[in-house]
Amino acid sequence: MTETTTPAAAPEEGLNFVEQEIKADLEAGKNGGRLNTRFPPEPNGYLHIGHAKAIIMDFGSAEKFGGTCNLRFDDTNPQKEDTEYADAIKRDIHWLGYDWEDRLYYASDYFEKLYELAERMIREGKAYVDEQTSEQIAAQKGTPTQPGQHSPFRGRPVEESLDLFHRMNAGEFPEGAMVLRAKIDMASDNMHFRDPIMYRIIHAPHWRTGEKWKVYPMYDFAHGQSDYFEGVTHSICTLEFVPHRPLYEWFVKELADESYCPRQIEFNRLNLTYTVMSKRKLKQLVDEKLVSGWDDPRMPTLCGLRRRGYTPEAIKDFVRRIGYTKYEALNHIELLEHSARENLNKTATRVSVVVNPVKLILTNYPEGKTETVELTNNPEDPQSGTHEMPFSRELWIEREDFMENPPKKFFRLTPGGEVRLKGAYIIKCTGVKHGPDGEIEEIYAEYDPDTLSGMPGATRKVKGTLHWVSVPTAVEATVRDYDRLFSVENPSAEEGDFRDLLNPDSLKTRRVMMEPWLAQDLAPEKHYQFQRIGYYTVDPDTDEGRPVFNRTVGLKDPFAKILKQ
Ligand code: ATP
Ligand code: MG
Numbered sequence: 001m002t003e004t005t006t007p008a009a010a011p012e013e014g015l016n017f018v019e020q021e022i023k024a025d026l027e028a029g030k031n032g033g034r035l036n037t038r039f040p041p042e043p044n045g046y047l048h049i050g051h052a053k054a055i056i057m058d059f060g061s062a063e064k065f066g067g068t069c070n071l072r073f074d075d076t077n078p079q080k081e082d083t084e085y086a087d088a089i090k091r092d093i094h095w096l097g098y099d100w101e102d103r104l105y106y107a108s109d110y111f112e113k114l115y116e117l118a119e120r121m122i123r124e125g126k127a128y129v130d131e132q133t134s135e136q137i138a139a140q141k142g143t144p145t146q147p148g149q150h151s152p153f154r155g156r157p158v159e160e161s162l163d164l165f166h167r168m169n170a171g172e173f174p175e176g177a178m179v180l181r182a183k184i185d186m187a188s189d190n191m192h193f194r195d196p197i198m199y200r201i202i203h204a205p206h207w208r209t210g211e212k213w214k215v216y217p218m219y220d221f222a223h224g225q226s227d228y229f230e231g232v233t234h235s236i237c238t239l240e241f242v243p244h245r246p247l248y249e250w251f252v253k254e255l256a257d258e259s260y261c262p263r264q265i266e267f268n269r270l271n272l273t274y275t276v277m278s279k280r281k282l283k284q285l286v287d288e289k290l291v292s293g294w295d296d297p298r299m300p301t302l303c304g305l306r307r308r309g310y311t312p313e314a315i316k317d318f319v320r321r322i323g324y325t326k327y328e329a330l331n332h333i334e335l336l337e338h339s340a341r342e343n344l345n346k347t348a349t350r351v352s353v354v355v356n357p358v359k360l361i362l363t364n365y366p367e368g369k370t371e372t373v374e375l376t377n378n379p380e381d382p383q384s385g386t387h388e389m390p391f392s393r394e395l396w397i398e399r400e401d402f403m404e405n406p407p408k409k410f411f412r413l414t415p416g417g418e419v420r421l422k423g424a425y426i427i428k429c430t431g432v433k434h435g436p437d438g439e440i441e442e443i444y445a446e447y448d449p450d451t452l453s454g455m456p457g458a459t460r461k462v463k464g465t466l467h468w469v470s471v472p473t474a475v476e477a478t479v480r481d482y483d484r485l486f487s488v489e490n491p492s493a494e495e496g497d498f499r500d501l502l503n504p505d506s507l508k509t510r511r512v513m514m515e516p517w518l519a520q521d522l523a524p525e526k527h528y529q530f531q532r533i534g535y536y537t538v539d540p541d542t543d544e545g546r547p548v549f550n551r552t553v554g555l556k557d558p559f560a561k562i563l564k565q
Contacts, residue, residue, distance in 0.1 A: 016267075016323060016324040017267075017324060018057060018234075018236055018265050018324055019064065019065075021234075021265055022035060022061055022065060022234055025233070026065060030233070031260055034067070034231075034233055035061075035062060035065050035066070035067025035068070035233055035234065036067055036068050036069070036231055036233045036234070037057075037058045037059070037061060037067065037068075037069045037070070037232065037233070037234050037235075038070040038072050038105075038227065038232050038235065039069060039070070039071055039093070040074045040107075040226075040237075041071075041073060041074065042073070042074045042076075042077070042080075042081070043073050043074075043081045043082060043083075043085040043086040043089060043207075044080040044081050044085060044279060045085060045279035045282060045283050045294075046085065046088050046092070046279075046282070046295075046301045046303055047088070047089055047092045047093075047301065047302045047303075048277055048279070048282065048299075048300045048301045048302065049277075049301075049315065049318075050272075050277045050300075051092075051302070052096060052270075052302060052315050053269075053270040053319050053322075053324075054236070054237075055093060055096055055098060056096070056316060057236055057267065059096075059098035060098075061234075061236070063098075067233075068101075069098070069100060069103070070100060070103040071090070071100035071103065071105070072104075072105040072106065072107065072226060073086055073089075073105070073106045073108075074107050074222070074223070075106050075108045075206070076107050076216050076217055076222050077216065078202055078204045079204045082207060086207075095306060095312060096302070096312045096315070096316075097312050105230055107217075107222050108206060108208045108209050110222070110225065110226055111209060111212075111213055111216075111217070113225070113229065114217050114221065114225060115213075115215075117254060117255065118180060118199060118217075118221075119162065119165070120254075121182065121254065122158060122161045122165060122180075123162065125183065126183055126184075126254075127161065127180055127181065127183060127198060128151075128153060128155075128156055128161045129156070129161040129164040129165055129168070129178050129179070130153045130154075130178060130179055130180075130181050131164075131177065132151055132152075132153065133176065134176065134179075137151070137179075137181075141191065142186070142187075142191075147186060147187035148187070148194045149186065150186055151195065154183060161180075164178060165199070165215070168180070169214050170214065171203065174203075175203055176200075176201070177201065178201070179198075179201075180197070180199040180215070182196050182198055182251075183195060184196070190243060190247070191243070192220065192246070192247045193246065196218070196221075196247060197218050198217060198218060198220075198221040199215045199217055199221070200215065200216060201214055201215055202214070202215070202216045220247050220251065223235075223248065224248040224249070224251050224262065224264075225251060225252065227252070227262040228255050228256060228261070232262045233262060233263065234263055234265060235248075235264045236264075236265050236267065237265075237267075238267065238268070238269045239269065239326065239327075239328065241264065241266055242266050244264075245266070248264050249261065267324040267325065267326070268324065268325050268329055270322065271329065271331060271492075272330075272331055272333050272336065273330060273332055273333045273334075273489045273490060274333050274485060274486050274487075274489060274503075275299075275300045275333070275484075275485050275491070276491050276498060277300060277492075278492070281498055282294070282299065282300075285299070285499075290499060290502060291485075297309075297482055297550045298482050298506055298507065300485075306525070307525075307537070307539065307540075307550060308482070308537065308552055309344070309525075309527055309536065309537030309550055309552030309553075310336075310340050310552065311343050311344070311347075311527070314336070314339045314340040314342070314343040315339070317342065318336045318339040321335060322335065330489075330490055334558050335559055337557070338559040338560065340535065341535065341553055341557055344527055344535045344552065345529070346380050347378075348378070348527040348528050349377045349521070349527075349529070350375065350376065350377060350378055350379070350528070350529045350531050351375075351515060351517070351518045351521075351528050351530060352389060352422070352467045352469050352514070352515040352530075353469065353477070353479075353513065353514045353515070353518065353528075353531075353533065353536075354396040354397060354398055354467070354469050354474075354512060354513045355398065355479060355510065355533055356398055356399045356510070356512075357396040357397070357399070357512070357513045358396070358398070358399040358440060358441075358443060359394060359395075359441070359442045359443070359471065360394070360395045360396070360397045360427075360442075360443045360468070361394050361442055361443070361445070362394075362395070362427060362446065362447045363430065363445070363446060365393040366393065368393075369393065370390050370391065370392050370470075371390070371391045371424075372389070372390055373388070373389050373390075373391050373423040373424050374386045374387070374388055374423065375389055375423050378529075387517045387521075388517065389423070389469075389470070389516075390470045390472075390516065391421075391424050392470045392471065392472055392473075394470070394471035394472070395421070395468040396468060396469045396471060396474055397413070397443070397466055397467075397468050398466070398467070399440070400412075401419075401464075401466045402414070402440065402443055404440070411464040412464045413429050413443070413445075413464070413466065414429060415429050415431070415432070416428070416429060416430075417429055418462045419462055419463075419464040419465065420451070420465045421447075421465075421467075421468050422466060422467045422468065424468075425448055425449065425451045426447070426448045426451040426457070426460060426462055427445040427446065427447045428445055428446050428448070429443060430444045431444045432444065448460075466532075467532050469513045469514060470515075473515075474515070474516070475513070475514050475515075475516055475518070475519040476511060476512070476514075477512050477513075477519075477546050478509060478510070478512070478546050478548045479509070479510055479512050479549045479550075479551060480507060480508070480509050480539070480548065480551065481509075481551045482507055482508075482550070483503055483506045483507075483508075484506060485503060485506050486498075486502055486503055487501060487502070487503040522538045523538060524538050524539070524540045525537060525538060525540075526538045527552070533554070533555065534551055534553060534554040534555050535552040535553050536550065536552060537550050537552050538550075
């Protein structure tokens with residue numbers, strides 16, 4: 001896989017290559033100037049960020065050109081599908097901000113029509129029932145440079161194939177006993193034309209059609225025809241379908257006349273570093289409880305990203321940046337994080353939370369006294385207002401913000417050194433108390449009463465500013481800090497079991513101290529910036545009554561400099 005770059009040629013500003021094709025078709029008056037796309041998920045798992053790229057293309061291009069986009073469940077494999085998945089898929093598309101209105105379809109709606117088409121093709125000598133095993137069929141397939149061999153059943157009488165096909169569907173034969181194949185060309189350069197399988201026997205009940213069918217169409221025999229039945233004009237999919245396109249068109253021609261044929265266009269998949277995108281693998285992580293569920297905040301699923309704190313805007317911005325091309329790429333997760341920071345910077349309320357607390361005592365501040373300081377909710381948003389935070393003699397500060405033996409250029413608190421407490425006074429460290437193991441238990445300091453906003457010393461400059469939370473009114477919360485789900489950049493490219501590549505330290509939980517205003521303000525899925533620390537989002541869980549926050553991303557952005565150039 002190669003790294004992604006912007007497409008080499010982008011002649012039309014703002015339009016990706018697929019949209020340019022669509023525009024050209026519309027301008028040429030194809031399909032009567034109509035645009036109808038579709039998003040065709042198989043309801044056999046939850047949507048991931050790769051699907052978001054397809055959704056943004058399918059729904060987004062329809063939106064851009066005043067067309068429509070169908071949601072069609074590609075439910076041709078009853079063994080793996082479920083309403084739980086279908087419901088989750090609908091929820092996630094809506095979350096991204098798209099709507100199929102009254103255009104909700106199912107490939108299973110077309111089982112009848114597809115079955116009739118198959119019967120017709122048998123009668124016309126274009127399909128036959130093959131009683132060989134899948135191994136035998138595979139062995140006869142040949143290679144791209146060597147033609148395949150004809151099945152011994154290829155020449156069987158039409159009536160025999162028709163009778164067997166009906167009996168396949170009546171449940172007379174076990175799974176795998178026989179299949180229906182198209183009779184095309186066992187010597188074709190395109191392997192997909194070497195008598196592709198149209199139908200197989202499956203005895204599992206289907207979540208929508210129940211026990212009605214015992215034969216189910218293969219993807220290649222269902223997809224193009226479904227597009228055709230719905231009047232889809234542009235069937236946009238990923239690059240692995242390029243070699244399927246001739247077969248797609250071949251099957252559609254069995255139905256279509258010259259006036260209308262859906263057009264398949266392919267773009268590159270989204271692949272993200274440090275994760276996997278295969279639904280089968282993601283399901284395995286869930287089933288084997290290697291993550292907490294499909295919505296585990298480390299998962300690349302849309303529900304996982306949502307729970308982690310990623311917004312639809314961030315995901316759309318990321319997809320816009322990586323673009324749509326005709327070559328495969330591996331996309332950096334840091335770029336997605338960059339998009340999240342950019343979005344959350346504009347929208348997230350700033351709050352004071354100390355994530356690794358140590359006690360600071362201001363020895364010259366009166367005991368029992370409380371003052372109130374005002375914090376700006378979001379300096380990026382003038383409308384966001386302010387909130388109040390109590391100040392007192394005892395404060396929580398970050399353990400990392402104090403060093404007894406600091407290196408040069410450590411501008412935070414040190415013995416004898418001065419810092420400003422954000423929104424409040426300048427303080428000077430006067431000493432520390434060590435615990436039995438030598439760890440620091442308390443830090444002592446004196447505050448300069450002349451340095452509050454509005455006072456003569458307010459403008460006095462010190463190098464460091466620390467965030468803090470007042471001890472008596474602090475409220476405890478739990479934060480979940482996440483790291484990469486996998487410890488290698490591209491787990492799918494590695495040999496061996498992908499599960500062995502999981503990062504064992506991808507979740508760390510800790511107890512933190514938050515300012516009291518936040519405890520009143522928070523609600524599930526709300527985003528905050530913990531000042532100087534990162535972006536955090538409220539989780540639906542609680543931890544023995546304490547609120548739980550998920551770290552979306554830290555504040556440090558490795559991409560910021562590169563992207564500014
Ligand atoms: P499966 O292996 O189960 O077929 P799939 O990821 O292809 O998995 P589908 O439900 O068939 O899942 O996908 C629906 C649509 O999403 C398809 O059009 C597919 O091309 C697109 N899609 C899937 N994965 C990606 C990805 N990583 N990037 C972009 N589009 C994707
Ligand atoms: Mg698929």
